[in-house]
Amino acid sequence: MRVSIPTPLLSYTQAPLVDAQGGTVAELLVDLDRRYPGIRFRMIDEQDDIRPHVKIFINRERIVGLDEHLAPDDEVQILQALSGG
């Protein structure tokens, strides 16, 4: 499925839209990290929580846990808020 990548993570993917696979968000992030090593830990902490200011949407609905199921034609958007100077 297609995954939208926020600009702070483009150094990993070199592209704003990439392909990744997984039956859940957790599996998708593992696949993303296999394709783009290191990207997952910048978004997800060691307790498997989404880091503050990182938001993940499936078909434009925000999810808060990584066990959400995904269908092959789902659209996944990863967004990152920027704040501060």
Added chain:
Amino acid sequence: MSDAVRSGQVVLLVGTRKGVFLLHADAARNGWTLEGPHCLGHLAYHVVLDPRDTRALLVAAKTGHLGPTVFRSTDLGKSWQEATGPPAFPKAPEGESGRVVEHVFWLTPGLPEEPDVWYAGTSPPALFRSEDAGNTWAPISGWNDHPNWGLWTEDGADGTPGGSLLHSINIDPRDPQHLYIGLSGGGVFESTDGGGDWRPLNAGCEANFNPVPEPEFGHDPHCLRLHPLAPDVLWQQNHCGIYRLERPAERWERVGDNMPRDVGDIGFPIELHPRDADTAWVFPMDGSDVWPRTSPDGKPAAYVTRDAGRSWQRKDAGLPREHAWLTVLRQSMAVDAHDPVGVYFGTTTGQVWASRDEGDTWTCIADNLPHVFSVEVAELEP
């Protein structure tokens, strides 16, 4: 560690709030060339050369709201890679909450006989070790899971505005199992078994923010330095003054009481002469009333002692005479091993200053940089 005078090229490694800059000196340490930015936009808390190969650089980094990491270069900054396993706590068992590394703050290379070993200190105050030149990191459970960790660190909450910090990782050059660390807040701690167990080492240090007259821990050492050639000698610039300790003694002596009263002995960094354990430089800041933490009276100066803290001399030639409200953070002062010793500091206002005569005269060698977090010296082979 050699006691030889060094004569190779000096490069200053400058970690800033917006990335890494390198300042290359000419042979006389007179002209300086600014290179960078590297890792632009990343918070670079500490940039350190591997003194064992003089080519590898490690950066303790974080990026805005993204997670913490370590960047590595094996060619003096020509190219960069990210650590494949940055410092991270173990995942907590299901149903329990676990700790999260907020940022990597401090890096210390291991001894020459442990060529790929590095240590990292983080916020919250945890300790990590790499055995593959900084590529992957493992928690040092003896500290991170010590039964007193929560007591000594107030569960990692007793910290600076930037978070509770583990910094100043010092390794006894005679024994890689003998470690000292500093916690802000928490105090100085010592391990003699490679980090398996720890004990506080704070007797004699004031903690005027604690109602207990002589607490065993809970102090705020801003910067702790062990002398590489006299490793029984420890110095610290503490939140409550400048202290010196000669082991096996256990009680710190407040040598900052010998500083001028109108300047005081509050500051962040302390640096030691590489060949003389009685010589140290500090950069005092205003620790009065609400703690402005700027140069006292807007008149910046370094101070040096050459007699183990019994007397201090002001070193301000070349620095602004007034209206200069500088702040120099705990990693932002450094020395080289030339003769005479070069002394360097960076400011939160984005300047880097250099003295090639042990602080007698100062020159601004970079300006308009981002907020400087750290300055370290890289001594390249001649």
